[in-house]
Amino acid sequence: MPxxxxxxxxxxxxxxxxxxxxxxxxxxxxxxxxxxxxADSIEVIEADARGRVVLAPEECLNDARREQIESMxxxxxLVSRIEWRMRDCEPLRLAEGQEPVRKTVVLPAGxxxxxxxxxxxxxxxxxxxxYSQGGEQDFNAGAVSLGEYLPFFEFALGPGNADxxxxxxxxxxxxxxxxxxDLVNTDFLIGLPLHYRDGAWSYLTGIYHYSSHLGDExxxxxxxxxxxxxxYELFRFVASRDYDRLRVYGGGGYLxxxxxxxxxxxxxxxxxxxxxxxxxxxxxxxxxxVQSAEELDWEPDFxxxxxxxxxREERELRLMLEYFNGSSPNGQFFDQRLxxxxxxxxxxx
Amino acid sequence: MPVDxxxxxxxxxxxxxxxxxxxxxxxxxPGxxxxxxxxxxxxxxxxxxxQDSSSEVQDFNAGLASLGQxxxxxxxxxxxxxxxxxxxxxxxxxxxxxxxxxLNSDFTVGLPVGYRRGDWSYRTMLYHQSSHLGDDxxxxxxxxxxxxxxxxxxxxxxxEALASYRFSRLRLYGGGGYIxxxxxDLExxxxxxxxxxxxxxxxxxxxxxxxxxxxxxxxxxxxxDVSILIGLARQREQRxxxxxxxxxxxxxxxxxxxxxxxxxxxxGVFYSY
Numbered sequence: 001m002p003x004x005x006x007x008x009x010x011x012x013x014x015x016x017x018x019x020x021x022x023x024x025x026x027x028x029x030x031x032x033x034x035x036x037x038x039a040d041s042i043e044v045i046e047a048d049a050r051g052r053v054v055l056a057p058e059e060c061l062n063d064a065r066r067e068q069i070e071s072m073x074x075x076x077x078l079v080s081r082i083e084w085r086m087r088d089c090e091p092l093r094l095a096e097g098q099e100p101v102r103k104t105v106v107l108p109a110g111x112x113x114x115x116x117x118x119x120x121x122x123x124x125x126x127x128x129x130x131y132s133q134g135g136e137q138d139f140n141a142g143a144v145s146l147g148e149y150l151p152f153f154e155f156a157l158g159p160g161n162a163d164x165x166x167x168x169x170x171x172x173x174x175x176x177x178x179x180x181x182d183l184v185n186t187d188f189l190i191g192l193p194l195h196y197r198d199g200a201w202s203y204l205t206g207i208y209h210y211s212s213h214l215g216d217e218x219x220x221x222x223x224x225x226x227x228x229x230x231x232y233e234l235f236r237f238v239a240s241r242d243y244d245r246l247r248v249y250g251g252g253g254y255l256x257x258x259x260x261x262x263x264x265x266x267x268x269x270x271x272x273x274x275x276x277x278x279x280x281x282x283x284x285x286x287x288x289x290v291q292s293a294e295e296l297d298w299e300p301d302f303x304x305x306x307x308x309x310x311x312r313e314e315r316e317l318r319l320m321l322e323y324f325n326g327s328s329p330n331g332q333f334f335d336q337r338l339x340x341x342x343x344x345x346x347x348x349x
Numbered sequence: 350m351p352v353d354x355x356x357x358x359x360x361x362x363x364x365x366x367x368x369x370x371x372x373x374x375x376x377x378x379p380g381x382x383x384x385x386x387x388x389x390x391x392x393x394x395x396x397x398x399x400q401d402s403s404s405e406v407q408d409f410n411a412g413l414a415s416l417g418q419x420x421x422x423x424x425x426x427x428x429x430x431x432x433x434x435x436x437x438x439x440x441x442x443x444x445x446x447x448x449x450x451x452l453n454s455d456f457t458v459g460l461p462v463g464y465r466r467g468d469w470s471y472r473t474m475l476y477h478q479s480s481h482l483g484d485d486x487x488x489x490x491x492x493x494x495x496x497x498x499x500x501x502x503x504x505x506x507x508x509e510a511l512a513s514y515r516f517s518r519l520r521l522y523g524g525g526g527y528i529x530x531x532x533x534d535l536e537x538x539x540x541x542x543x544x545x546x547x548x549x550x551x552x553x554x555x556x557x558x559x560x561x562x563x564x565x566x567x568x569x570x571x572x573x574d575v576s577i578l579i580g581l582a583r584q585r586e587q588r589x590x591x592x593x594x595x596x597x598x599x600x601x602x603x604x605x606x607x608x609x610x611x612x613x614x615x616x617g618v619f620y621s622y
Contacts, residue, residue: 107589148622312376313377
């Protein structure tokens with residue numbers, strides 16, 4: 001297990017670098033706006049490494065002009081999300097019957113709260129190879145996950161925006177050493193989250209259901225196996241703060257309706273760091289997720305990812321090296337220690 | 350909006366040339382040149398479905414959860430049209446809602462190549478499907494199981510080719526496939542054809558949508574498996590939410606129960622990117 005002080009030092013160094021480093025995207029977006037829309041007097045007041053920029057025009061802009069500015073910035077593929085700060089805009093500038101700037105959006109992009117990319121149970125679409133060490137023997141594992149956040153509505157809430165939807169994922173583990181690549185375990189997750197963003201802060205809260213199932217080939221190959229039949233409901237809260245290239249988050253959850261009986265408290269924290277355009281237009285991405293549970297005596301589970309990312313608008317393809325050390329995230333084996341190294345290919349909308 | 354889901358205004362516009370390559374070409378394109386088959390029970394999509402089912406064994410209330418997507422990787426101009434390469438994957442999990450037992454999980458992964466020129470689009474795909482019995486079904490008392498248990502493997506690899514033509518509101522498609530490797534040993538050829546009809550913004554922002562898919566397989570002496578969906582859809586950019594009534598009559602598409610006839614009526618909520 002990596003020494004805790006090392007992670008603390010790395011975290012401080014990353015934070016310092018992020019705080020002192022030039023805001024590449026912010027400067028880039030400002031340069032584009034100053035070159036092509038100087039008359040609108042727009043200041044780029046925030047930007048982050050995921051391509052989000054926040055624009056503050058000196059005067060209110062109507063919908064048509066905002067769309068022109070957004071189209072101009074989106075043509076530069078580093079920008080994927082654009083937010084406007086025009087709180088003091090008077091509706092008098094809008095044509096009669098025209099809707100105000102902040103309105104409820106049906107089927108929005110759903111990126112107010114970015115996925116936790118190092119969380120082994122983040123609903124996302126990915127293929128993994130993992131050389132696993134744990135339980136009775138080492139084995140070559142393949143893991144497939146399919147999942148997404150499916151947003152339904154986005155609406156203004158206080159100073160920021162919120163969205164609601166369904167988050168669902170399936171996580172299947174296969175033993176690649178078996179002649180038929182036996183299905184070992186499948187975890188299902190479904191949740192009803194609410195996301196909220198106000199500037200650089202974003203939040204997730206919601207109720208999740210989690211259930212775990214042994215693979216049929218695993219059962220047939222291990223007669224008399226003691227199935228755990230794990231399932232529970234989880235109330236979850238996570239807060240996240242974006243800096244220039246760094247994101248840090250923390251929170252936890254409360255388990256209830258558990259089977260078998262489990263202690264209720266779980267904690268989670270982590271960080272993500274991204275250098276846009278690091279190599280031939282590819283981003284360098286690294287991420288750390290740490291979780292601990294009362295049920296497992298607060299022993300931390302570490303998940304570390306590092307790799308390259310290709311982005312285009314809201315789509316992203318990541319190739320990541322992976323390291324995990326902790327209690328197995330595969331539900332049926334949750335009380336067993338697991339360590340793996342491997343790589344994964346992730347596709348995010 | 351996905352290229353293959355075009356509203357009536359664009360559908361009737363001339364000429365029928367494909368959109369500019371700059372719109373859809375390159376790495377991670379918007380997708381998808383060959384639109385999803387809405388009534389195909391094994392179309393990768395996110396969905397929750399309730400099915401009042403009647404099989405050869407007994408009647409039961411089934412829930413189906415599917416998680417799947419088509420992931421476009423690369424697109425470019427080709428031969429006067431556009432060509433696109435991607436990957437798609439999905440899992441289809443069938444539950445007995447009486448006790449929430451997991452009955453069957455089908456996993457699919459495919460490598461489709463799509464091509465579009467005007468109102469014609471084509472897809473050829475190499476794909477794999479494997480099926481797994483639910484642990485609840487294997488470990489529960491056999492006397493209480495909803496269906497017979499036969500935990501043999503069911504998996505296959507196949508290649509398929511489909512062509513599609515879009516009129517103003519109507520889409521027709523047809524083609525077939527060939528299973529070249531399977532366990533157990535399955536008959537190789539199958540056919541598939543269907544139709545989709547959409548009335549954009551027929552109820553406010555909602556589209557009226559109806560679709561039918563017919564699957565025939567020499568394994569079942571070419572008896573048709575018919576899937577019909579009717580409902581409403583809401584589109585926004587690449588995303589679509591559909592509320593659909595469902596009818597099905599044919600052989601079960603749940604892999605390990607492929608030899609059983611199945612009828613169901615139900616409804617589902619579908620979310621696609």
